[in-house]
Amino acid sequence: MTGNESTGHRRGMGLVPLFNLVMLVALFAALAWGYLAPVSGSSGLAHRVDAALVESGVESRVTAVLLNYRAYDTLLECFVLFLGVVAVWSLRPFRYDRHDPSPGLILSSLVRLLVPLMVLVGGYLLWAGSNQAGGAFQAGAILGGAGVLLLLTSSPLLSALPRGLLSCGICLGPVFFLMMGLAAMVLGRDFMEYRGEAAALAIVALEVVTALSIGLCLAALFGGRRPEAGQEGAGKAVPSQDGGEGR
């Protein structure tokens, strides 16, 4: 399948100049030297994280860091995902995007079984995130995986969704994050300041919505082009639709 390119590639790798190799070895040596050099550094922020855990409203330390102490990073991260979708959708529609023939009985029945299971696992991860491994990102990733499976098998479930809903869902995470942050301000606190009992509620709400939005964004990234691109491009509609209509 990639015969032509592979020979060129081999040749390219064989001719890697000695200079490059020496530079890379030197770089690794420098990195290792910096890593192994003894430092009298501090032990990081672990103690501070633990000391403030009571106020943060969650038991899991990583969740506390992500959604309370450093929630601003997570807000911007939601925007990175949103931005990825916007950037992918803004690209010129792909010309030769032909969808594979229909997925076949085994795959589609497998997907019909797997998708509810994945949604269930996602929900479990979300719930587990409060005190052990798991949380919004992992749950969102599982939900995104379910979306990818649906896209792969051109499930009619997706073509039944109204178009506007997808755009709204992709914005949902950042919008909700911003609204929660501003709500804290309205209540006389700092932007995104969540403490105590209220924090627990706020973070659960944030986690659920973020997980949904991350899942949608990841699935949209996998889709690879804007939903209505088919009309301007090669005459094909959404990948999820051409299977259902064509065959």
Added chain:
Amino acid sequence: MVVSAFDIILCLTLVWLAWHILTSPDHFKAVVLFISFGLLMALAWVRLQAPDVALAEAAIGSGLTGALFLSALRRMASVRRGERRLDRAEERYDDG
């Protein structure tokens, strides 16, 4: 905790996989190796007591990124098919 044979083997496997991802002649093989690289990376993070990161890596870093790569491969292959089709159309045009 002291370093065990398991750690060393895992690290060597990671390095070996990275090398093969970068040098294997077949793109498809490289992508499949990349997915297994992600899964082993998740194992490393379990070993480092970072289960959150391990879960995220297995789901996003390995699963979804792998799916992205596979779909890009499919698209690039369809580009090549499309090119062949165009080529044939050209030939027919030239003949006629």
Added chain:
Amino acid sequence: MSVPPALVYGLTGLFLFVAGLAGLISCAQLLRKILAANIMASGVFLFLVTIGHGRGGVIDPVPHAMVLTGIVVSVSSTAVVLALACRVQETANIHDLLKRRAGGDRE
């Protein structure tokens, strides 16, 4: 003399960073370059996690959160770069074709 496992993983992470860098510079095809960038990112993340594994037996969750953020950022940019790469490949093929056609005309 006991070696903590974090040290081995940290060195592996640094090595993966350098290996990915080598791939990014020397590989000719786009897809391989993107794979190399992902390996580089994995190396950095592995290194970051070992940092939290430092002194005193307490595990620092902040690097873990940083890596989680980093993983999501990296999947987002990988998706964009792959979508772009498909378009680039497409136009490159069309250009080849046009050039070949132009060359044929001249002959």
Added chain:
Amino acid sequence: MMGLQLQSDCWLIWPVILPLSAALVAFLAKGQPRLSGLTGALLTALASGTLFLKVVNHGGGSYDLGGWQPPLGISLRGDGPAVLMVLMTAVTGLAISVYAGGYFQSRIAMGGKGRRHIVQERFFWPLWLLLWGALNGLFLSADIFNMYVTLELVALSSVGLTALSGKPASQVAAMRYLLASLLGSLSFLLGVAFLYKTHGSLDLATIQAALALSPPVALAMALISVGLMLKCALFPFHFWLAPAHANALAPVSAILSGLVIKGGWYLFFRFWQGFLPLVGDGVVVVLAGLGGAAIIWGAFQAFCQQRLKMLVAYSTVAQIGYLFIIFPLLAIGAGQGAAAVFYFAISHSCAKAALFLAAGSIFLQMGHDRINNLDGVRQILPITTFAFALAGLSLMGLPPTGGFIAKYMYLSLAVSQDSWWLVLVMVVGSCLTAIYICRAVSHVLSPRMVAGRSQVVVGASMEWSALALALVAILLGFIAPLPLGLFEVVG
């Protein structure tokens, strides 16, 4: 007292949050992206202006997000330089937004292939507003990991904007830009990891207070510096810049050259401010040497170009050099060096954005931008050519422009420190700038008539916004004391 403090400092978050929210609105308002985009731009500029006035009147401040103190949480810091950069982005960004509104209106009115321009505009506004918010976040950030996230936001949105034109050349350029930028981000992140390992904190001020020269710190600074140099295309890493900037849509070129480059440089400057006292002269001279090489090489390349937008893009490669040759001069003269370089950054931002906007108008009117065939454009687009010439004056550094003040400060610092080679580089660079600008201007202003579109397709808002930016670049020469006083303000 406490309440008052809160009220004055919460102004810091609005320049970040408003454009981000406006981007969401512009994305959802599919029918009216221009209206929501322009409203968002106006609100953002107002918020930035308010922040600037607050800092001028009440001094700088910082804002702990979520109410968590810095080592644990993230804080925003509004000191003089940061607020100046935010204001620079607001002024340039507002003019570019007005221009973009007119640009898309003209393109859509001209017709052409299908709905391409409508789709371009629909995605331009969300991407541009996201970029604006990310840039403001980057300028105000006080946390090194947060800087990484904002850098990624800036890079991804710039790449999306670069690829927006849909031309094959622009997509290849966007691809190279994204790969270079990914490499830069990862290098930066590894540097951040090393810094966190040694200092156990992500707050830049905390780290810089405790900074001591040790192997991991030196390594971290090297990684961060190389990453940021890749992002702002300093000389050996400039390979991606010219094609990306020259092949983008007209407003996008102005955004990339005027604003995005400054983001990477600003972080570089912030990191080196704390690191500079620790290193010897050798390292600093290497930085300045790279800057000098960029000035000469970029100016030479600009002179060789046949296309107007490529000329302006290579001129950016050259001007980046001026942002780096300042480093040997920073040590002396109590903040004069910093004031000079920020002054240069601001006037370059206005002048370069005006140049790209004017060049974009000329491209749109003529249908090409081959410099030798641009004779007599001034008869069709008098205001635009005037703006081009004015912005060129500021770039050359002729009095009484902002560029002149900055270069004058540079030269007096260099002379007072006996750095004659820097003086030589600056004089040669300025002469080369004058040559390539004059080459373009002589064609544009030539009295000969050309065959071209007789009907004017460039909207009035496009012409006037370019002129307004050029006038700001000139005006900066008259109000020098105001921004210079701001450098004393600390966060």
